[in-house]
Amino acid sequence: MTGIELAAWSFPVLLGLIFIRVPIGLAMALCGLVGAYWIYGTPVPLLNQLKQVTFTTFSNYNLSVIPLFLLMGQFAALGGLSRSLFKAAEAWIGHYKGGVAMAAVGACAGFGAICGSSLATAATMGQVALPELRRAGYSGALSTACLAAGGTLGILIPPSVVLVIYAILTEQNIAKLFLAAFIPGILAAIGYIIVISIYVRLKPDSAGRMEPVPMRERWQALAGTWPVIVIFLAVVGGIYSGIFTPTEGAAVGAFGTGLAAWLAGGLNAKTLREAIYGTAIATGMIFMIVLGAGLYNTFLALSQLPQELAQWVIGQGLSPWLVLTLILVIYLLLGCVMDSLSMILLTIPIFFPMIMGLDFGLTPEETAIWFGILVLIVVEVGLITPPVGMNLFVINNLARDVPIVHTYRGVTPFVISDLVRTAILAAVPGITLVALRLTA
């Protein structure tokens, strides 16, 4: 069997292992090691490679931003920042039709600005907003769906762990990717708010009503969100404008949210322990996948499959837009059953050279950044597509009385808005790139 055949066969085997619930990182590591062993014909090079590769993978400077962003999210929740965001949004728009759900989306967007992970955003905002939504008379389907969709803003709006991984894999500038992600992230939030307003008009009984809040209280609630604004400006502003590297930015964010939590009285020995456990589990999960993907990608590179496939696609003379569409559809399908990080780590080494070999009328850097944002969006759709949508599970788990099927149904219009947005951003690269071009 040639290396390329072996690599082609390894895909179904890997997916099979993953689908019967072998941990993803483990499955990728095993397939990678076995495949590389097959190609080398001896275990010696691999055993030697393993002397250093685990350590060098885990101690990569660029990856150190990930545990810090996770810690930052934990501290932000402890400091009540999620609550103050939701309260402020609710005070201003809660009395409109569907307003509390819209406020939840807005608060998710705000929290996304200081948290790099979708799951953390969904879980944190879910805890705060779900009881309020139910109390205001919103249906189980709409309440859980708007929070699951809102949770994806955690990663669509920078900072974003998925973008960090993409930047490392493709050697792109993290700060530029963050900047480019900003407008699509805002568009996502607007899209979700439009979905809610249509939803409550078509199904008027799915939303309750709230009394308007006096103007004075609105301003007070808004003022309560100042730590979020300060931290966001410090972190994302600092990373982009010039004061520090992404890792340092994440450290500033973790420090700032930690300080906010401590000042708010939310940080003590017990909550610090809980924050560390949460960070530890999420970090361990991500780095296990990164390690497995690294081993699997070594095998793929050895097999020459990515190189040959990219050559083949370029040689076919297919329309660049057709190739792009096919890739995005593959991500959407994979996203129904896989998580975002594994998908990116698994597929970018194959798809990225293909895309970079095609001509979209953009500079190579623009192509790389625009493609990164498109990939970010389509893999995040996977978080809210049935049957395996992590955000759906997280939120549904918080709402014991809502059957998962209701959540599935409620989230459908949000998925449609994601698809419409993807199509628009794919057709008009300028929307994604405008912020970059203006600041260049």
Place this chain on the structure above:
Amino acid sequence: MMTTWVFRLARASAIVGGLVLCAITLLSVASITGRALNGFGLGPVPGDFELVEAGTGVAVFLFLPWTYLRGGHATVDLLYNHLPAAMRKAVTLASDVLMLLLWLVLTWRLWAGMWEKREYLETTFILQMPVWWAYALCVVGAVIGCLAYLTKTLIELGLARYPHGWPVPTAGVH
């Protein structure tokens, strides 16, 4: 009971990893502050980059045992739920055994790597700190990991039981 002891060790290891992470946070903030006050004779913390790198590596190794015992690794249930009970049991057991094997190999190789770094006297760029020190700390995490995977395998084989009063692994983060 051995399992209680391993769970306690893995949890303590996660806490130590978390403290390392907090130290990285403070170090980076100190470094940025020093840099901002460059004009006042201060400067960034020497070797900040290499300390962040080594610290992250150590923290991740210390986190992994707890991730595993809490069932924190990413999994997909797509076909699993449709498998017969015996198959499910077999898959879970096989995963645990494979994880244990993988980590035994990784730990063994990490150990060998540590000796090699020691033998070659490799150092970091700025602080010229021996690289094997960081490896040694990682070995500690890796060994605790092996104990955790062994314990999990024994539990799955019915040779040991979950320690009383400890959270049973959540169903796995999808």
Place this chain on the structure above:
Amino acid sequence: QQITLRVHHFLPAQANVPRLAIEPWAKKIEAESGGRIKVQIFPAMQMGGSPAQLFDQARDGVADVTWTVLGYTPGRFPKMEVFELPFLTPSGERAGEITSRAAWEYAQRFAADEFKDVKLIAVHTHGPGLFHTKQPITGLESVRGMKIRGGTRIVNNMLVKLGATPVGMPVPQVTEALSKGVLDGTTIPWEVGPSLRVHELVKNHTTFAGDRALYNMAFAFSMNKAKYESLPPDLKKVIDDNAGAETSALFGKAMDEGDKAGRDIALKAGNKITQLDLAETQRWLRTASSVEDDWVKEVRGKGIDGAQLIKEASRSKRATRSPSSIWLKPSAGCAPRPASRTIGSKRCAARGSMVRN
């Protein structure tokens, strides 16, 4: 039967050395073997691991051939480290080629034990290393307090002595770090500049009088020993014919070509290239010689006669250098004089000129 050689390195395929040395080398091997050897090049660490692992990857057979910077593993190649010492390697347009030939000879004669686990194909250096900074460097005092990425462990030692703050970060980070306040400057040869867009981020480039460069770095292009041994005699010969001083010079020439292009780009960007005059250079030499002394002391701990190696490394160059060299140790010739950039002895200052555009 067909033999595949997997070549692994850390730069993108279109960078100078991969394009001007590794690819031509691969083509030549394929042609001279009559197509029996097929070379697969894996750029940008595609086969996994970090750049610091590359040497071991060749040793261990993870890849068949790797190209790596020996300074990425500080302490590992103490004898080759001599090339990193300040003001030891030549400057000039052909510096890369000249130093690379010298480095090959030196490695064969004095550092063979450091490469005993691999089949060495080429040992080479880059062109002259220099300062690229946001603020101009007019003298020793200018670098005080500057945050500078030093290319190697030794450069970092020197930066500390000069009162600068060395920042140890991976090369790809330099662009971002310069564009922010994280770095005030970096030491690299011209060749690396364009790919990091250094010319857009700093406006000042500083070199020195005399015919020596601020620093250099040694690279190795090495092959797995067992793989080499497994080749039939005629193919071994193909490898042997494409290993050695000439192959090392090929890499050095690629560096020189890259240097020229990098320097032209900086000039075109309207940047200022300053050459410090000889009087000022002498002051740097004093610092440099204390860095040298420290190094000699340090490697003595490893049972290495550093002073001897410095002598040999300098000698192996003298053979290829013009006899009219005005290179002088700080103690002789142009007397060290107090910090005076503007005055300086006429004879010594003759080479101190400012290149403007």
